[in-house]
Amino acid sequence: MATKKATNKPAQKTSFKKYIFWFWALFIGGISIIVLLFCMASWGFFGEMPEFDQLENPETNLATEVFSSDGETLGKYYNENRTPIKYEDLPENLINALVATEDVRYYDHSGIDAFGTLRAFVYLGSKGGASTLSQQLAKQLFHGEGSQNIIARVSQKMKEWIIAVRLEENYTKQEILAMYFNVYDFNNNAVGVRSASRIYFGKEPNELEIEEAAVLAGMFKNSSLYNPRRNPEGVTNRRNVVLSQMAKANYITEEEKVELQAKPLKIDYHPESHQSGIATYFRMYLRDFLKDWAKENPTPDGGTYNIYRDGLKVYTSIDSRMQKYAEDAVSKHMKNLQAKFDEQNKKNKGVAFRGISQDAIDKIVTRAMKNSDRWYQMKEKNIDEEKIIASFDKKTEMRVFSWKNEKGIDTLMTPRDSIIYYKSFLNAGMMSMTPQTGEVKAWVGGINFKHFKYEHVKQAKRQVGSTFKPFLYATAIDQLHLSPCYELPNTIHTIPAGKHGVTKDWSPKNSGGEYGGMVSLKDALANSLNTISARLMDKVGPEPVIDLIGKLGVDTENIPPVAAIALGSVDLSVFEMVSAYSTFANKGVYVKPVIVTRIEDKNGTILYQHVPESRDVMSEEAAYVTINLMEGVTHGGSGTRLRTTWSPPYYKDVVTGHPYGFKNAIAGKTGTTQNQSDGWFMGIVPNLTTGVWVGAEDRSVHFPTITYGQGATMALPIWGLYMKEVYEDKDLDISKSEFEKPKDLSIEVDCDEVKENQDNENQDNTGENLDF
Structure with a gap:
């Protein structure tokens, strides 16, 4: 047994050492493999690893954020929000x-x-x-x-x-x-x-x-x-x-x-999307502004800023509160105006088109088809044009705009019918600006950006009607030193062919058909008398008027030097009209409108800082006298309803009592085109100029009569509703003061005093004819 024990001990010792060896071998080997795997992962054997500089600046695809002047976020541009x-x-x-x-x-x-x-x-x-x-x-x-x-x-x-x-x-x-x-x-x-x-x-x-x-x-x-x-x-x-x-x-x-x-x-x-929130039309215009800016202002390394991923911060002049009031005013008025418009079109066979043939209607619809997304998308797929046209006559499920539901209504309709349906809507454009700084405070380019992409502040140009007349009057005042009390005969005046670009004798008539007697410039502008405009145009000529509006920021390239511009035959944008009218409130100094005050990169470095641009256009005296003339519009002319208890019939169920009731100084001018397709109102208080246009996309879509188809009914109520809200917001500090009178005013603007002096002179010089 002793021998047996002696032979077994070495065998057990050898076996135990073997286990110990394999244990450590596997342990160290496992650790080594893990370490090796980590090293291989770090070296990129299992795919790309980020470099250290990537860790310092991880790619996070940052949205560009747009801020209002009062610190609110208006919207964003992004691939990822x-x-x-x-x-x-x-x-x-x-x-x-x-x-x-x-x-x-x-x-x-x-x-x-x-x-x-x-x-x-x-x-x-x-x-x-x-x-x-x-x-x-x-x-x-x-x-x-x-x-x-x-x-x-x-x-x-x-x-x-x-x-x-x-x-x-x-x-x-x-x-x-x-x-x-x-x-x-x-x-x-x-x-x-x-x-x-x-x-x-x-x-x-x-x-x-x-x-x-x-x-x-x-x-x-x-x-x-x-x-x-x-x-x-x-x-x-x-x-x-x-x-x-x-x-x-x-x-x-x-x-x-x-x-x-x-x-x-x-x-x-x-x-938060490109089609939701406030100032949607403004943001669409701003997007293009920023893209143009980026092309001209490279990054430090020579690249191009990307507004969708570089995390820029864009500070604008828009006031979010005023923008909201403007959008609410447009929606409130247009909803009711559209209801009246639809009511008057119930028996109209051409749906909303008036005064044109079926062939002309078909051409309008075809043009709209070819400008649609459906047409472009099918064209890109090389689909035959006949098949594309046929597709516009197949009913399809769609969501269309409706004032009854802000989200739209689901319906089954052919694309062709949807084009006609959308053509039946009246639209609007509105802009509000501080005359002294050029800061654009509110910008409403339409009634609903999701359904109506065409922008009506800067992009659209429409016939301005009588809102052009203050430019004519200002030219006459500046050149001839005329007083608002200066009188001319209210009779038809003819400018003969060959003079002032007239091809045949031109004798414009008053829209109300009233003639006779002597009329002051103030009353003539208040009542938009075409006869007086014709006489003034004959005195100064069209070229000086065009020269003036060019200095006021209007693109005059396509404005012909003809006498008819006196009645507003030219097409201008709301943007141009507001910036031009602001010069009157700014004592004759034109200030270029500004929408972006500052741009920063994601780290807060300033990339762009607005520098004001201004120029003297007319004397302070001429600017003030023109303002004084336009004040007459809200005291005794087409803008009087801003001060009276009158309100459009369709407001009875919407606004109780007096809708406006303004008592402060307001200079303004309404404008209406000949067939009631365009309605305008330009309103000025000392530190805010606002312009409103209302009309349909196609000029053949319009009210049948002047009752609803005039600027005082189509556009003025939007200004009134907007300004009521603006004035109620005391934080905005919009002026209710009088327009500042020049210290050295030499032109008499108090017509009551002038009339009293004239009566006294008549008594002292009985029998003499006074030449006005």
């Missing part, structure tokens, strides 16, 4: 909710949570994953969602670990949190927590309540599943899980948790 937010602007509750739910040991690890990793390995992920916030950020920034392939998943996880450690080495915990909040996609065009907060709750992140912060923190698990619009029940349950985690981590008390979990889910959805 991501607007970065700084850590200090994140509310504590939002940070706590995220950390408690996604990475409770976030402040204790350096990118990899060893405890969490071990737990995930032992329990195979059944008690939670091991990804830290740093790892999740790495995945969001550099390689997106994981793969189903096991090898790819392992390589991605290794890359996540490497990037997470690098992030932790180069950024503070606070910076990593801010980056993570800024890159996550919350769906519904909400990329980043600032967009999500604005879209789902209509507020900035620092305004979020605890339960609202918990909703957003819960969405980090799966924003598609926990989408507040599609899954309110699931979102509520997920929110309550987050609140439980916050209580568990001692960020809130148990009592607070119970109270907050009992609250109903409240979502205040505010979509």
Whole structure:
């Protein structure tokens, strides 16, 4: 037995050493393989790894944000609606909710949570994953969602670990949190927590309540599943899980948790898209402005700024409050005006077209077809033109605009019929500007941007009618030193052929058909007497008038030097009219309109700063006298309804009592075209000029009579409704004062005093003929 024991001991020792050897060999080999795999991942063997400079400047596709002059966000331009937010602007509750739910040991690890990793390995992920916030950020920034392939998943996880450690080495915990909040996609065009907060709750992140912060923190698990619009029940349950985690981590008390979990889910959805929000038409124009600016202003490295991803900050002159009042005024008036328009078109066989043949209507519709998206899209597919035309006669499901439902109405209609349907709507353009600075405060380019893309402030030019007459009067005042009290005979005046561009004798008539007696310039402008305009045009000629409006910012290239411009036969934009009229309020100094005051890059570096452009156009005296003339329009002319109890019949069910009741100084002018297709009103107070145009897309679509088809009914009410709201907002400080009179005014503007002096002279010089 002793021999047996002696032979067994060496065998046991050899066997034990073998196990020890293989254990260490496998352990060291495994560690080496893991290290080698990490090195290979770092070297790029398993796909591209970001360089250090990429980590310093991760590509996050930042939206350009547009701000109003009062600090509100008007809108954004983006591929992804991501607007970065700084850590200090994140509310504590939002940070706590995220950390408690996604990475409770976030402040204790350096990118990899060893405890969490071990737990995930032992329990195979059944008690939670091991990804830290740093790892999740790495995945969001550099390689997106994981793969189903096991090898790819392992390589991605290794890359996540490497990037997470690098992030932790180069950024503070606070910076990593801010980056993570800024890159996550919350769906519904909400990329980043600032967009999500604005879209789902209509507020900035620092305004979020605890339960609202918990909703957003819960969405980090799966924003598609926990989408507040599609899954309110699931979102509520997920929110309550987050609140439980916050209580568990001692960020809130148990009592607070119970109270907050009992609250109903409240979502205040505010979509942010290129077609929603306020100032949509303005933003469309601004987009093109910025693209042109970017072409002329390269980046420091010689590249071109991209407004959809470079995170620019654009500061505009628009006041969000005034913009809202303007849009509300347009909507309120146009809804009622359209109802009256539709009522008058019930028996019209041409639907809304008047005074043209069916052949002309067909040509209008065909032209609209060829300008439509449907036509362009089918053309790009090389579809035969006959088939394209045939497609416009096939009924299809569509959502069309209606004043009865702001979201539109679903219907079955042929595309051809939809064209005629849209042609039947009246549209509007409106702009408001500070004369002294050129700052555009409100810009309404139409009634609904989603359905009517054509812009009616800058893009459209329409016949201005009698709103052109102040330019003629101003020319006469400046050249001939005329007083508003200067009188001319109200009789038909003929400008013979060959004079002032007239091809045959021109004898314009008054729209009201009233003639006789002597009329002052003030009364003539107030009542838009064409006979007086003809006489003034005969005195000064068309060239000086065109020269004046050119100095007032009007494009005169296509304006012929003919006498007929005295009655407003020219086509101008609302933008041109407002900027030109503003010169009268600014004492004869033209200031070029400004819409952008400053542009900054994503780091706050100023790339563009507006420099005012101005020039003297007329004397302060001539400007004031013209203003005085236009004040007569609101005291005894077509603008008198701004001060009286009169209101259009269709307002009876909308506005009770007196709709306007203005008592302050207002200079204005209405304009109406010959067939009632265009209605204008230009209104001026000392520190605000506003222009309004109303009409249909096609000039053959118009009111049948002057009752509703005049500027005083079509456009003036929008100005009145807008200014009532503007004046009620005391923070805006819109003037109710008198227009400032020049100290050295030599032209008499008090016509009552002039008349009294003339009567006295007549008594002293009985029998003499006074020559006016």
